[in-house]
Amino acid sequence: MSNVLKIILQRLLLGLLTLFVVSVVIFAAVNMLPGDFAEVILGQGATPDAVAAIRRDLGLDQPLVLRYFHWLGGAVQGDLGTSFAQANFASFVGEGAAKGATVMQQIAPRFENTMFLAGVTALIAVPFAVGLGILAALYRNTAFDKGANVFALSSISSPEFFLAYVLILFLAVLNPILPSLSNIYDGMGLGERIEKTLLPALTLTLVVTAHMMRMTRAAIINLLASPYIEMARLKGMKPMHVIVRHALPNALAPIINVIALNLAYLITGVVVVEVVFVYPGIGQLFVDAVKNRDIPVVQACCLIFAAAYILLNLLADILSILSNPRLRHPK
Amino acid sequence: MTEPLLKIRGLKLEGQSDETWTQIVNGVDLDLKRGEVLGLIGESGAGKSTLGLAAMGFTRDGVRISGGTVEFDGIDLVNSRMSVKRGLLGKRIAYVAQSAAASFNPAHKLIEQHTEAPVRHHEMTKKESEEDAIRLYERLRLPNPEEIGFRYPHQVSGGQLQRAMVAMAMSCRPDLIIFDEPTTALDVTTQIEVLAAIRDIVDQFDTAAIYITHDLAVVAQMADRIKVLFRGDEVEEADTRTMLSEPREDYTKSLWAVRSFERPAKPAPATDAMPVISVQGIDAAYGTAKVLSDVSFDIHEGRTVAVVGESGSGKSTTARCITGLLPPKTGVIQLDGEDLPLDYRKRSKEQLRQIQMIYQMADTALNPRKTIGEIIGRPIEFYMGVSGREKRKRVERILEEVELPPGQYLHRLPSELSGGQKQRIGIARALAAEPKFIICDEVTSALDQLVAESILKLLARLQDERKLSYMFITHDLATVRAIADEVVVMKDGEVVEQGDKREMFRPPHHPYTDLLLSSVPEMDPDWLTRLLEERGRDNIGDASTGRAS
Missing domain, CATH: 1.10.3720.10 (MetI-like)
Incomplete structure (x- = not known):
């Protein structure tokens, strides 16, 4: 049995590694999408100042790598960020206003x-x-x-x-x-x-x-x-x-x-x-x-899809291993 | 005279290949009385297995019964409905296949497969059948009979599996069992246990049996009568003793004669002669599992050293070490007195050229997509850098040397050749490199006796002409007797005895050599009985039980 446990553990770790790699790919890909949330939401009224203000509010002015680790850090703790579309922008409504719905609340x-x-x-x-x-x-x-x-x-x-x-x-x-x-x-x-x-x-x-x-x-x-x-x-x-x-x-x-x-x-x-x-x-x-270029939601969805794929394939792997009596009952 | 249990009249069977049906059994008659054992013998392709299955009213896909009748206890097995036949199969007619390892379902425990027939045929409850299985395991001298059934097939050794399959065939106490080469895949020492077990139990329950094999000595121990088949025709039939002592037909006589091939022994090499290959104290392991320890032997020019032992004794591993495919952990391998790098990747082309191999399964050792000309031409081009017309000329010359007319073979694919022809191509490919030393790994064990003999003769002739040295890996002592000059006996990765052939076959032996030698079936119907008496019934199986392979 220990043999099987070892294989399963290996697959689990491999699954986690895959998920990590996928998160990098997702983040990079989503951020390469053409268009920009600030421009989309402001439409005709997209003055350079307003765009810059919104980008600052959303943290879009930070370097990509920093944003990635910020996002990953949150995701690991179950915080997938705040949806852009639901966010109340500080630069418009003032600091003390209630935060918008989190991505989690939206997706769940x-x-x-x-x-x-x-x-x-x-x-x-x-x-x-x-x-x-x-x-x-x-x-x-x-x-x-x-x-x-x-x-x-x-x-x-x-x-x-x-x-x-x-x-x-x-x-x-x-x-x-x-x-x-x-x-x-x-x-x-x-x-x-x-x-x-x-x-x-x-x-x-x-x-x-x-x-x-x-x-x-x-x-x-x-x-x-x-x-x-x-x-x-x-x-x-x-x-x-x-x-x-x-x-x-x-x-x-x-x-x-x-x-x-x-x-x-x-x-x-x-x-x-x-x-x-x-x-x-x-x-x-x-x-x-x-x-809508609602990046946090897109990222969260992608991550969930990736996790579902990896998890199900992992499960299939494990079940396939268990269906083999040679592995279940070693000599 | 009472009606026979099984009555076959004018049975014709056809096999399908490429959309056309060709006859493979041409009208065979067969009678089997209750409790009688009939040996069915012939070379592969003679239609023995097909006939054996047809005796159960069963044909494989691509085979059909095209004429004749099969009657089992008055029931017509050719025209009966499938459900009628299913009622007989497993219950009154049972089957024991060649490879137990392949014929047990890997997904279920042995006893689950054992109880299937009795439960499904409503002969016994599952519990009764399980208890009965344990009794049968005991009777067949399986170790731990209470426990062994609850293992999966891969957890049980080959010889034990084969006996478990005999037990399974016995589960409903059938009237007839078809044994299809049940010991062909086993070592000689294991074969004895299985033969003894089969004979015992068939005797005890007075079961009739058809025993299919290509091994005359085996059939002599098992059968009351022998029927010889050749290419789908019956050659002759007689009771065992008559058949052995006075075969009537030429074909039967030729089968009988094969075992007598023996080349004259060569004089011993001069004591100061440089060996072609010298293996000195090699140890080898697969991962952490040690498989060879301190193996040493020399092979001199123009001589054949046979390496014998059971499967798992390290014969093939030794070959892998010499070729450098598995670099030994320690030890020295010399070619003409010079140290060879242990890893083949570090050897020069010239060193590689000198050592060639011929494999057991010519089927898998030849690239199925290449023509014979390409297969043999490749080493010529690779080692000698010869191509074009000169290469073709050399290929043709080599084909002639292995007694195949080049015109017919150059452009054919391996799949178009018979087993013996393929093995000749394997030999030709080794020769093409013009080596000094050839490793022959069980080169005849997949072949019929007549074909095997012709291959051995070819190898002997080539040796004389080219002063080749052979390392001959085999588990068949008849082959050793036929071709070897010296013998190395291996067991569990060690050399237990080595020396000149004539001395090896002369007592006193190392106990293990003795066991191997005495386990080779002889063409004497009383051989098995005598041997079992000599060894003492209780010691049967000591040689190899407890060892899983």
């Missing part, structure tokens, strides 16, 4: 919503995709297999908004089963929340199923020529049993990795679906922040 509820949507989607999509993959492997090269492949590939090839509108058309307009707007808010009951989340979740399910299903199918079929699979067959085991009990446990590592990638996508890449369903997730906030 949005992030929660995003996690909720990702969670609901994962609960539907992962069992569905893996199950479909297993069935496709079992009935490989039959009409079912081909049908499942065509379904998965055509849904991943269609634009997300198109899938969303098709689902709205069939499940909200022609057969009004589900609400087409997903405007969830605080204090909503769980049941209602799930109901409102279902359509975007279904849309996302269609988007992420293909990868997971095809990897499950391929990883299983890859193993079917193994001697131990032949042995299981020669023991008179039923095909379904052979696949689930003998092939699947040995095919877990690649499947877990693809699942992790797709879950990461659900957290970081669902802006279009959020827009279509008016779902108050982090994606919209992020896009708005980029539009």
Whole structure:
């Protein structure tokens, strides 16, 4: 067991290092964005003096490296800074005025919503995709297999908004089963929340199923020529049993990795679906922040996305390691 | 006469390659009575395994039954529905595969795989089956029978796994077991334990068996009757003793004759002669694990030194040290009396050229994307700087030397050749560098006996013509007897005995040499019985149990 712990610890440290490197990249990239918050917010009234004053208030006049460490120091303590857009500028409203909303306050509820949507989607999509993959492997090269492949590939090839509108058309307009707007808010009951989340979740399910299903199918079929699979067959085991009990446990590592990638996508890449369903997730906030040059929010979102990617891949790594009996039970 | 348990009539099997079906078994008849063991023997490609599986009503992907019948206890296995066959497989007909390491699922404990058939076929409850498994493990003389089943396959050594697989095949007390080369992948000393275990248990439960192998001496111990196959045809069939003493067909006789190849021994080298290769007190380790300690031996011009020992004894590591791939921690390696740098990267091209290798698996040792001409031409160009027409001429000459007509082979890819032909290319590639010394690492162990013999003869001829020195790594003592001048016996990274071949084969031996020598199956049906009596039943397995590999 100590062997596994050591590997996990190594991966964790490596993950932290990656996150650090990514934070540098994010900071550098965001600060290289063309345009300037002060100019954007002042619009026509951007006199050099006003711009300079705002830049001073926001600390934008400091050297980049200093700003980076200031930001990093805050981020490590959970303080991601103050949103520019919400800031009350001292140079305009005077010193003693209340500070604006912190980035944390702004992001937290949005992030929660995003996690909720990702969670609901994962609960539907992962069992569905893996199950479909297993069935496709079992009935490989039959009409079912081909049908499942065509379904998965055509849904991943269609634009997300198109899938969303098709689902709205069939499940909200022609057969009004589900609400087409997903405007969830605080204090909503769980049941209602799930109901409102279902359509975007279904849309996302269609988007992420293909990868997971095809990897499950391929990883299983890859193993079917193994001697131990032949042995299981020669023991008179039923095909379904052979696949689930003998092939699947040995095919877990690649499947877990693809699942992790797709879950990461659900957290970081669902802006279009959020827009279509008016779902108050982090994606919209992020896009708005980029539009407004609201640097602290952009940076915070990027950092959260990066952390989600790293964390999920780390988890996948660890689970893959644990799925290998050679590592779990050394000689 | 009672109806046989298994009755095969005119069975034809076809295999698919490149979209076309070719016949690989051409109408074989086979009868097996209850409790009888039939040995099925032939070279690889003779269709033995395919036939063995077909006897279970099973074909691999790309193989189909194209004619004939297979009847098991009156049940038609060719035309029965899959569910009927599944009801028999594992329960009344069981299978023991060649490589237990590959045939046990790495994800589950041994006993979980053992109990699967009895539980799924509703023969026993899981608990009953587990208790039964432990009893079977005990009977098969596995160490710690109560505990061993709860390990994963990678935690158990090869010989033990093979016996655990025999136990698994026995789990439902089948009427018929197909053994497909169950000891081919094992060392001779381990092989004995498995053979004894199989024979014992098959006897005890009066199970009928088909024992597939290419090793005549092994089949002589196991089978009541022997059937010889050649390229999908039956050559002959007779009871074991008759078959051994008076084979009728020429092909069978040629199989029998292989073991008698032995080249005349060469006179000992002059005492003051400079050895071509001198290994002096080398120690080597992989990381912190010490694998060689104080290994020393000399190889003189034109002579063959066979290095023998079980897997894990350090034979191949010694070769890696000599080639410089694994620089030894301490010790000296000399070529023609001069110290060689221990790391191959520090050796000169000339020093590298003098030492060449031929590998066990010609399949993986030849680049599949290069033509034969390119493979052999490469060392000529690399070491001698020869290219163009001159290179081609040399390649052709070398091909002729290894008895392959150059015109046919120059432009072919390794995948188009048979195992024996590939090994000849491996030899040609080594020769192309015009070395003094060649390391042959188990070069014949992946080959059939007839082919292996021709390779040995080729190597012997080349040695005489070119005054080559060989280091011959092998675990097969028949090969040693055939080709070696001197023998080095290794165990656990140390040399336990070395000397002239004739002396080595003459008692008294070092106890380990004795164990190795006596473990080589002989073409005498009573050999195993006699050996087991001599060693005393309780000592079986002492030689290698407890050692995981």
